[in-house]
Amino acid sequence: MNHNQQSNEVRHDDENALSDFLASLTDYTPTIPDELVEHYLAKSGFQCPDVRLTRLVAVAAQKFVSDIAIDALQHCKARQATVVRDKKDKQQRDKRLIMNMEDLSKALQEYGVNVKHQEYFADNPSAGLESASRDE
Amino acid sequence: MSDGGGGESSKVIESSLKKRRKNDEFVQAIARIAVAQVCESVGFQGFQQSALDTFSDVACKYIREIGKVSNFYASLAGRTECNVFDIVQGLEDLNLSQGFVGASDRDNCLSGSGIIKDLSQYVNLSEEIGFAYSIPSFPVVKERKSSPSFLQAGETPPTDVIPPWLPMFLDPKTSTNAPSTAIEETQMMVDEIEQEQKCVDLPSSKSDQLQERNDSAFPLVVEQGDNAKREQADNPFLAVPLQPGQKEISSISLPARLKEEDMMQNHSNHVSELDQSAPMKQAVNSSGFDAKEGDGMVVLKNRPAVQVNFRVSKKSTSTTIRPNDKGKEKVATWFINDEVWDEKEKITEKLQRVPMDIEEHIGNDSVVN
Incomplete structure (x- = not known):
């Protein structure tokens, strides 16, 4: 009986925390814009007119992105440390923290996303198309 | 690109892909900017273009996945509109690989989920960076103006073969009459x-x-x-x-x-x-x-x-x-x-x-x- 009451109180607190958090989302503007989130949610069949829920998804996505980015940053720093040790003459160029495909794929792997580092990369879309048309 | 299939069919696929890419280009550009902003706040100073593209793609897929899973839970409960608990449930599903507080306790109420605590913590700790640009609402839906049918125009079709619900013929004058x-x-x-x-x-x-x-x-x-x-x-x-x-x-x-x-x-x-x-x-x-x-x-x-x-x-x-x-x-x-x-x-x-x-x-x- 006593235990039940306690759990009820905890649940009440949790509900308050949830509603408070949702209320705070109305004032919070996530970096990922609402329009983008709404667009993709609508594409996936999600229906809800509440802005707070869109914001909740936006915050979740932002957290996801920033978590991965932090991991990638660690990978980048580690990679640069080894590179600097190998080649000291390129120190100046390597000082900048630039997200690499290598870092990203390592970071994403931890989140269950398998990204293969490309063998080559055609930087503009026409480059690949040209070679394809030549093949045909 | 062409794996033995007919040239025509591959072309059709290509054109449809292009169309889709064209439609999504604006959204993808926005996603790229948003992801880049988040990464900049984390401490990155630059990007490989391919890494940014991949990352923004992953982020967009994540949003879609959230939508899909929460929609699934909503329809499982017999609703068409999602509520908070569907989303929290979906987030829990998606974060299972990472793990979160209280993930092992399946009887826990969703309102006290560890996901919510993590998120509120994130919101409190991270600085609020708005999106760099103001975005018009999209997608823009064009209203298509269809030509009226015989019924709507109140005319009878020239022959009995043509049912009246079909659209009217073009006015022959419009094409030939100009001079x-x-x-x-x-x-x-x-x-x-x-x-x-x-x-x-x-x-x-x-x-x-x-x-x-x-x-x-x-x-x-x-x-x-x-x-x-x-x-x-x-x-x-x-x-x-x-x-x-x-x-x-x-x-x-x-x-x-x-x-x-x-x-x-x-x-x-x-x-x-x-x-x-x-x-x-x-x-x-x-x-x-x-x-x-x-x-x-x-x-x-x-x-x-x-x-x-x-x-x-x-x-x-x-x-x-x-x-x-x-x-x-x-x-x-x-x-x-x-x-x-x-x-x-x-x-x-x-x-x-x-x-x-x-x-x-x-x-x-x-x-x-």
């Missing part, structure tokens, strides 16, 4: 001009002569009849000759679509506007080669041009010209008072070719100014 209507219009115009000529009440023999002469000039008008600006006779050969001592003024550069005749027309108008009284006097007094010298008028050596132009508008009789009074009087009386005309006729017996560019000037008052 013919123009001709009709111009013919109407010619009629109106002729009527106007009768209204002016020229002496019969003179009007006939003028009409005969003008018959050659009308086709030029007819060609460009639909344009109100080009109602004037565009024949450059009928333009007012330059006065002695006058110079040709270089014409103003007009848009290319205006024809050369139009330019000539404007040019002649310009001249007549500058020096109006002299042409007027000539118009009245000079009769080809033998003008009356007793009046002290300038004898015109050249063959004077005939330029008759009658506007349909009521402006034709009103005198809105601003030259000196003498010319104005003459102009005013010329059209309104027939008796005066007769007097003029007596004075200048052989007046046959009359440059009547006053009228034209009046017409141009509305156009040029």
